[in-house]
Structures are given as C-alpha cells and as structure tokens.
Amino acid sequence: MKKLLIAALVYCSAANAQTVININTQQQGARISPTLHGIFFEEISHAGEGGLYAELIQNRGFEESNLPQGTTLEDGFIVPKRTPHFSSHQISDWKMEWPVKSEWPSWSATDGIQLALTDKQPLNYHSLEVNIKAKNASLMNEGFWGINTIAGNKYVLQFYARNYKGPVTASLQSSNGDVLASYTFTDINKKGWSKYSAILSAVKSDPAAHFVLTFGNTGVAYLDFVSLFPQQTFKQHGLRLDLANYIADLKPAFIRWPGGCYVEGINIESAPDWKRTLGPVEKRAGTYSPWGYWSADGFGYHEYLQFCEDIHAAALYVFNVGISCDYRSGTFTNDIDSVIQSALDAIEYAIGPATSKWGKVRAANGHVKPFPLQYVEVGNEQHGPEYALRYNRFYDAIKKRYPQIEIIASMGIGDVNRNTMDSMHHIDLADEHAYKGAYWSFNHDNHFDKYKRGNWKMYVGEYATNAGVGTGNMAATLSDAVYMMAMERNSDLVKMSSYAPLLVNVHDIDWPVNLINFDAAKSFARISYYAIKMFNENRPDVNLATTVTTAPSTAPAFSGGIGLSTWDTQSEYKDIEVRQGDQLLYKSDFIQRAEDWQLLRGKWSVQDSSLSQTAEGAQLMAVLKGKSFDTYTLTLKARKKDGFNAFIVPFAVKDSNTCLRAHIGSYVNQNCVFERVTGGYDVSDLTDQRRLKHPIEKDRWYDIRLEVKADQVDCYLDNELLMSYREPVKVFAIAGREERTGDIIVKVVNANATSCNTTIKLDSTATIDKTATLITLASDSEVSENSFEKPAAYIPVRHQIPVNSGSFNLQLAPYSVNVLRLKSKHD
Incomplete structure (x- = not known):
C-alpha cells in the first residue's frame, strides 16, 4: 500500500494540544469491500x-443425557477414544467434565409421578415414561433459565404422546403457582404415538415462568418432543x-x-x-x-x-x-x-x-x-x-x-502464517483470528499494512477486544473501532470480517466478551455492536489519502502510585527507592515502617528486610500508601522463592483494582511484558510478550529498575533493558468517498479522557455543503457498558453541524467513536 494512503500518526509541538486531519480527495487508496x-x-x-x-422448552426430545458419540463416561468426565491427535501425532489425554446430573435434564415432577427414560418405541433414541400414580400430578420444564411469558401473547404447543387415556392440561406458571396460560386436552386416548397441538394464550406476565403438564388421570404415559414456541417469530421462521x-x-x-x-x-x-x-x-x-x-x-x-x-x-x-x-x-x-x-x-x-x-x-x-x-x-x-x-x-x-x-482457508487461532500457506496450492481467502487486549490496536495500527500482498485476500473471521475490558466496555469499543478502521484502510487485502462471539445467554457464559447479551426475557447490545453498525452503514467505496497529526499531551501519562505483586508465585522485594533526578522521594524500610504499605491481596509478611508474598493465586498485590508520582525512577531488589512466574511491579496505580505493571517472568517464567489491570483481575497486554534470555532463577536477588518518563516506561533487569512501553497516540482517523452520493465519510476515534480540538483540512478541489452530519458514540468513562437495566445507555447520537470547504474545526467528545458525513456540493 502506498505510504501516502496510510493514516499517519505524527507528534507535533503545538502550543495547545490539537489534532489536524488532512484529507486529499484527489488521491485515492484501496477500494473498500462491500x-x-x-x-x-x-x-x-x-x-x-x-x-x-x-424454542422455549429445554431438552424437548429427552435426549440430553445421551453421551456424545464416540465417548465414554469415566469419573464424571467424558472421554473420547484414545487415538492419535492430528497435529501432535500423540495419544491425547484430553477429557471434558460431563455436566449432566439427571437422566432427564430440565424436567422434574411433583409427588405422584415417577419418571424413567426409555428406548422403547421412541421417535428418536429415547422418550420419557411418566408413571402417574395420583390424579392431577404434574410434569414441569424449566425452559432455558425460565420462559418469558407476556400477557396477550400466544404460544404454540405441540407434543407427542402414547399409551395414556385422560385429560392433560398444559400451562405456563409462575414459581408461586399462578397460571399464566393454559389449555386442556380432553381427547388423549391413543395407544400409538399421536401429535397434539394447541395455542396457549397468556393472561398474565412472568419473565421466568415454567411449563407444566398436569395429568387428570392415573396410568403410564409416554411423551416425546414437547415443544413450545412464541407464535410470533422472525419472519415466522x-x-x-x-x-x-x-x-x-x-x-x-x-x-x-x-x-x-x-x-x-x-x-x-x-x-x-x-x-x-x-x-x-x-x-x-x-x-x-x-x-x-x-x-x-x-x-x-x-x-x-x-x-x-x-x-x-x-x-x-x-x-x-x-x-x-x-x-x-x-x-x-x-x-x-x-x-x-x-x-x-x-x-x-x-x-x-x-x-x-x-x-x-x-x-x-x-x-x-x-x-x-x-x-x-x-x-x-x-x-x-x-x-x-x-x-x-x-x-x-x-x-x-x-x-x-x-x-x-483456515490459519489456526492467530495471524495468517507461512507455515500453513506455503503448502497450499491456491487460496481465495485466508482466515485470520484476532482476540486482543485493550489498546492492542492502538499500538498495532499498522498490523495489516505490514502484510506482503499476494494472490490471496484476507477474511478476519473472528475478532474482538476481550481482555482488560470487563464484559465489553467503552475501552473495548474504542479498540475495536481502531481495528475496524485499519481493516477498512487496508481493504485491498481485508475483504471480510466478523466479530466473535455474537451471542451469549448470561446464564451460560463461555467467553468473556460477547456482542449481544440476553436472558429468557431481555437482551441488549454492547457498545461495540453500535460501532460496527455505524461503520457498516457509513461504509464508503474508496479510501482517500488521510494523515493525522496529534500534538503531544503535556500531562505525564503514568501518574499514580506504585506497588508490588505476584501471580501464582512466591517472591520477596526489598530496597525500594523512588527518585526524581537527584531527589529521593521514597525509600522503603520494612522493619521500621511496614505500615507504609497496604497489603491488598495475598499473604504478605516481613522477612528480614524484605516484604515477602507466600500465597498462591492471581493478582496478589500490595501498594504504597498515600504516594503518587508522575515522572521518576523506581529501583528495587526482587527474589523468586517458588511458583510459576516471577516478579510484577505495578505503577500508575489509580486504586486497588486499577494499574499498569511490568511483569518479568510472565507466561510461566518465559517472557516479560507490560500489562494493564482493571477490576482487580482483568489483565491485558500493553506490549507483545518478549522472551527472556534466561528464566528467572530461584533464590537469587535481581535488580529491577523502572524509568518512568512523561510518555514512556523502560524496564531494566540487572541494568539490562528488558522492554519499553510508550503511551500510544489516541486519535485515529480515516476517510473515504461514497460514490453514489459523492459524500466524504470521515471516521475518527478519540480515546482520550478529554475532548479533542480537531481541525479537518480538505484539499483545495473539494467543495462541501455548509452542513454536515456527525454521528457520535461516546461515554464519560472507558469502563462504561450497556446493561439489561440500561440497554441503550451508550448508542450513536446524530447531529447536524456547520462546516466549511477548505478547513473547519470540530470538538471530539472524550472516549468517542465518530462518523462525519460531508456532503459534496454539486454544480
């Protein structure tokens, strides 16, 4: 890709912090894939x-206690046949916990009914044998963590029964026994399988009801495929x-x-x-x-x-x-x-x-x-x-x-790689998967630019910012937006993309961050959903050359406290000093002043002249009380006693749950990395994992030094530079033209905590109407999230704003994703 088409991010020395976005409408870049x-x-x-x-009935066919094909149950685990693994060629010892604790999951019965699973004449593999020993005894299904029942709505019931004579009442009920909807079958009297259908009309509401079949007679009934649907579904499909x-x-x-x-x-x-x-x-x-x-x-x-x-x-x-x-x-x-x-x-x-x-x-x-x-x-x-x-x-x-x-073509769980591609004769599209931590995309905005182009295109089949972002907050959206902008800018390579996972029932969370959350009754979309929607609805046809120049902030980026931490490791720390130039700001003395430190998590104690942490667990931490630093040098000695990793030195500590940190001996004592911690336990990498020359040895004292500058932190081990982290630019922009309308579409992310005074400059040939549309998705905090209680707390807001040909100013909201549509003026 030509350099002029890359949205360059440059520091300048302006008196007032400001961003300038230059758009050359005469220099086109890659066409953007529809x-x-x-x-x-x-x-x-x-x-x-x-x-x-x-479907509202869970385990409607009574088959959910079946073991998966090709497995056996051993000590509560399902175990596949022990045959060689495709990649390793070794016999794998993999097994999976079997969650089923009943022969008929999700079903239960009142007194007067005995249940048994049977393989006699089922529709599939099993049916349910219901031995009814008392009239008006009931069989219940819990649904999928409840059945959303809405007064005035109708529900379509069907089930199969045989061998029973007598009335059966189907109903939706609340946990207190209130009947929300019911229908009585009076003609169930067939020996063979017969299908029974009805409409249940709800007269009351309950977001977590359950389904009930009540038998008016005694005897043995066989049931199969009990199904209940809302009458209204999407396009009735x-x-x-x-x-x-x-x-x-x-x-x-x-x-x-x-x-x-x-x-x-x-x-x-x-x-x-x-x-x-x-x-x-x-x-x-x-x-x-x-x-x-x-x-x-x-x-x-x-x-x-x-x-x-x-x-x-x-x-x-x-x-x-x-x-x-x-x-x-x-x-x-x-x-x-x-x-x-x-x-x-x-x-x-x-x-x-x-x-x-x-x-x-x-x-x-x-x-x-x-x-x-x-x-x-x-x-x-x-x-x-x-x-x-x-x-x-x-x-x-x-x-x-x-x-x-x-x-x-599949490419594994990460980037497109030559190890796989080199043995392929032809590739239409290669599938890259990208699950990243908060702000990874800020530091890797050129990820797609660096790919060597060839006779193949890319599909980013799974992507998400899913570490260090809670369950999907504004920090995730800002990161996702920058990642999507990089894909759009490189659409000569990236032709397709899809976020993952798409949906999550909040009662069964397998993945930390998902796009759409729901339960039986409610749903909401995360903020990133709206960013994807904004970008897709405002997708131009061709890129325009765009550069972004951002003045550096005068405020230190890493202000805050300092701390000591471990992760599944027992370590000791001593001789801690904080200096600013020749000035000593703090010196530890654990024997005389151990109370300087707040011991938040873990088992901390003073051993000789050091502070020792001896517990197992993640994110165990102590912080220096009442001290905040901005630019400084932190030195200390550290010794590993036992465990999996080694040393963690928090800095820019905001509170007991929020900090940045240098992790030496990460990834089971193989790597080093700068990390970001939010919520106490939510950790994401700020830098790429970097391999240590040698693992950290036990019972040896190491010298650690952090040089914290205004916008960069350098970490040294025994006077050798291990790694550096520079605070990334937090304003990104791309631009393109929609050919149908002639509109110039500008996408801008401001990930700063403050508003951004932005000047947009167009080349002299571009003439635009004096009114533009600005669509903004913003929050007042990077940890903001939508929720069941406030599903639309953070959604796009559309404004009409005055603009001028040539250049104009725009104030970008803090923590915001913006789409600006400039309408071309036609002669």
Whole structure:
C-alpha cells in the first residue's frame, strides 16, 4: 500500500494540544469491500439453543443425557477414544467434565409421578415414561433459565404422546403457582404415538415462568418432543424476534455458520453433520457442542440458509474436514473422500438445481430456488502443512464442480502464517483470528499494512477486544473501532470480517466478551455492536489519502502510585527507592515502617528486610500508601522463592483494582511484558510478550529498575533493558468517498479522557455543503457498558453541524467513536 494512503500518526509541538486531519480527495487508496462487515454465528453460550432459535422448552426430545458419540463416561468426565491427535501425532489425554446430573435434564415432577427414560418405541433414541400414580400430578420444564411469558401473547404447543387415556392440561406458571396460560386436552386416548397441538394464550406476565403438564388421570404415559414456541417469530421462521432483529439491523454482508469450535466437535464422531439437521425437527438427533451442552439442531442447515435469505446476507458455510478440535481431542479420519463428498453435497443442497439429488431434497423441504451460498470454509482453526495438504484436496474438488464458490482457508487461532500457506496450492481467502487486549490496536495500527500482498485476500473471521475490558466496555469499543478502521484502510487485502462471539445467554457464559447479551426475557447490545453498525452503514467505496497529526499531551501519562505483586508465585522485594533526578522521594524500610504499605491481596509478611508474598493465586498485590508520582525512577531488589512466574511491579496505580505493571517472568517464567489491570483481575497486554534470555532463577536477588518518563516506561533487569512501553497516540482517523452520493465519510476515534480540538483540512478541489452530519458514540468513562437495566445507555447520537470547504474545526467528545458525513456540493 502506498505510504501516502496510510493514516499517519505524527507528534507535533503545538502550543495547545490539537489534532489536524488532512484529507486529499484527489488521491485515492484501496477500494473498500462491500462485504467487509458480516457476522459469525456459533453454538456457544446457548447462542442458538435457548437463544436465537426460539424454542422455549429445554431438552424437548429427552435426549440430553445421551453421551456424545464416540465417548465414554469415566469419573464424571467424558472421554473420547484414545487415538492419535492430528497435529501432535500423540495419544491425547484430553477429557471434558460431563455436566449432566439427571437422566432427564430440565424436567422434574411433583409427588405422584415417577419418571424413567426409555428406548422403547421412541421417535428418536429415547422418550420419557411418566408413571402417574395420583390424579392431577404434574410434569414441569424449566425452559432455558425460565420462559418469558407476556400477557396477550400466544404460544404454540405441540407434543407427542402414547399409551395414556385422560385429560392433560398444559400451562405456563409462575414459581408461586399462578397460571399464566393454559389449555386442556380432553381427547388423549391413543395407544400409538399421536401429535397434539394447541395455542396457549397468556393472561398474565412472568419473565421466568415454567411449563407444566398436569395429568387428570392415573396410568403410564409416554411423551416425546414437547415443544413450545412464541407464535410470533422472525419472519415466522422460528427465530427469536429481538435477537434476529439485532442481527438483521447490522445488515451483514454474510453469515458464517456453524462455527467455530462447534464445527470441529470434541471428537470426530460427534462433530456436526449437516445432513442430520434436515427433515422433521422431531426426528433430529441433536449435536453436542464443544461448549458443554446439546443442541437439538432446530436451527439446522436449512434454517441457517433461510435466515441468510431472510436478511439478504450471503451464506458462508464452514464444514468439518475430518478433524476434531485441535485444542480438544484432535481425533481425525483418513477417509477424506467421504468428507469431501459431504461438503459437495452440502453445496448442492444450497445451490444445486431442483433436479439434482440434494436440490430435490431442498425443494421437498419447501425451497425450490437456490439459497445464497457464496462461500465455504475448509475447517476451523486447523493449521500447518498436514492440514494444508488436506485443504488442497477439498479446494480442487469444490472448484472443479463449483468454480463460483469462494473458498476460505483456515490459519489456526492467530495471524495468517507461512507455515500453513506455503503448502497450499491456491487460496481465495485466508482466515485470520484476532482476540486482543485493550489498546492492542492502538499500538498495532499498522498490523495489516505490514502484510506482503499476494494472490490471496484476507477474511478476519473472528475478532474482538476481550481482555482488560470487563464484559465489553467503552475501552473495548474504542479498540475495536481502531481495528475496524485499519481493516477498512487496508481493504485491498481485508475483504471480510466478523466479530466473535455474537451471542451469549448470561446464564451460560463461555467467553468473556460477547456482542449481544440476553436472558429468557431481555437482551441488549454492547457498545461495540453500535460501532460496527455505524461503520457498516457509513461504509464508503474508496479510501482517500488521510494523515493525522496529534500534538503531544503535556500531562505525564503514568501518574499514580506504585506497588508490588505476584501471580501464582512466591517472591520477596526489598530496597525500594523512588527518585526524581537527584531527589529521593521514597525509600522503603520494612522493619521500621511496614505500615507504609497496604497489603491488598495475598499473604504478605516481613522477612528480614524484605516484604515477602507466600500465597498462591492471581493478582496478589500490595501498594504504597498515600504516594503518587508522575515522572521518576523506581529501583528495587526482587527474589523468586517458588511458583510459576516471577516478579510484577505495578505503577500508575489509580486504586486497588486499577494499574499498569511490568511483569518479568510472565507466561510461566518465559517472557516479560507490560500489562494493564482493571477490576482487580482483568489483565491485558500493553506490549507483545518478549522472551527472556534466561528464566528467572530461584533464590537469587535481581535488580529491577523502572524509568518512568512523561510518555514512556523502560524496564531494566540487572541494568539490562528488558522492554519499553510508550503511551500510544489516541486519535485515529480515516476517510473515504461514497460514490453514489459523492459524500466524504470521515471516521475518527478519540480515546482520550478529554475532548479533542480537531481541525479537518480538505484539499483545495473539494467543495462541501455548509452542513454536515456527525454521528457520535461516546461515554464519560472507558469502563462504561450497556446493561439489561440500561440497554441503550451508550448508542450513536446524530447531529447536524456547520462546516466549511477548505478547513473547519470540530470538538471530539472524550472516549468517542465518530462518523462525519460531508456532503459534496454539486454544480
């Protein structure tokens, strides 16, 4: 990419802190991909089961106590067959805790009923035998942490029963027994399986109700596939309205599905098979998610393709390549031909003519026309030369039959890498995954600029700022926005991206930060959701040359206290001094003045002349009381006694839970790194992990020195420079032109805690209207978050502002993501 098109970030020595953004509308950069923003759906954290898929009954088919295929239960753990791991070639000892404690999870009964799981004449593998010994005894289902029942709404019930004679009342009830909706079946008297359906009309509301079947007679009943849906779903295709609308409102260019680790399975036998997700829902056996629960496969391959069509998004189908999750059992099959055939069949089902084998099946399922499948991905997070050779076989087979399909290559869990690519014959798109800490994107704004261009393009299939940001606060949004701007600026390379994870049921959190949070009744989108929406709705067609010049702040960046800390390590510290030039600001004396230090977490005690920490645990910490420093030199001696890591020296301490720190001996005593801590335990890297020349030795005193300058910190070990950290620039901008309207679209992030006086300068040929639209997403704190209580606390706000051709001033709010639309003046 040409240097002039990179949004350069330069320090200048202005009398007043100010940012100048120069935009040259005559110098165009890369065209911006219309498919830049899509979504990635995976069955994780009950995203689909009890989430997007609107089924309200958990374990509706009574199959959730089944062990995943190819596993056994040993001492509370599911254990796959002990076969070699695809990558390591060794027998893996991986196992997974089995969470199921009942034969019929989510179901319970009152006195007068005995339950048993039976495999006699089931619809699938099992049905529920209900031995009713007392009239009006009841069977209950808890739903997915409750069933949201709303007065005036209707709910569609269906279930299968046999061998019972007598009335059955289906109802939704509150925990106190209040009946919210009910319907009585009076004609249940068939020996064989019969389907029963009804509409439950709610007269009262409860966000956490439960479902009840009450039997008016005694006897033995067999039940299967008990299902309850809201009558109103997204386009009446069985998806929860609020969650589907969140997704649709993003206007994603594509949907990647079904994973993620879900694609791979915990072992090869239990990996998802798209063919098992077709046909009548009561006949679908379900798939065990690597995230620890069963999916009933109601949101199957057909339903996924239908959702893509419904929201005008292309389908990106990820298929298993005969390898299970590399980070789990890693089991695999060498019968590659059958796996390739399955992938070809899946493509045919989606886009083949209605006269083809699988096109006929699609047509029989109610969809004669092809679905919008445009992409397939060969596995998930597989990597290395052996995977590449397998990938080549898939690529050749698919391109031979479907040359129009774009094929995506997995690159493991990190950056695009030569170790994998060099053995691949052809690559349409390479899938990079990027889970980063707060402000990583600030320090790596040139990440995509540095990639050598070739005959391949990039899909950032999973990205998120998910460390050091709580559950997804404004700091995450600012970092995500800068990352997205880097992708847009490098759209000659980056053609597609999708945030991950998309959805989380707050009762089953598998990943620390997720885009959309929900429970049975409510939902809210994180601030980053709105940043993605803003950027996608204001996506130009071509980049314009943009430079950003930011004056340095005169305030020291690292003001605050100092501390001592450990992480699963027992260490001692002594001879602590803080100096500013020749002036001694503090000198420790633990024997005479141990009370200078506040011992926050851990087991601290004075040993000889040192302060010793001897407990196990994370983020154990002591801080110097009542002292704050700005620019200074901190020296101390440190000795490791035992444990996994080594030394941690906090600085810029704001309170007991917030600081920066130098970590020497991180990553099990291999590396060193500067870190940021928020919330006491939420840690993210400020710098890249750097390998130590030698691990820290036990029972040896080391000299540590931190030189804290106005905007940079240098860390020394035994007088040798280990690492440095410079406070990054916190104003970023890019610009582009929308060809349909001629609008100049400027995206600006101000990550400072104060407002930013900004001058925007356009080249002399650009003439614009005197009124522009400014869309701002801002908060008063970097730790601000949306919540169930305040779901729209931080959303974009639109303003009309006066502007001028040539140049004009703009005051950017603190902690803000901004989109400025300048309307071109036409003759």
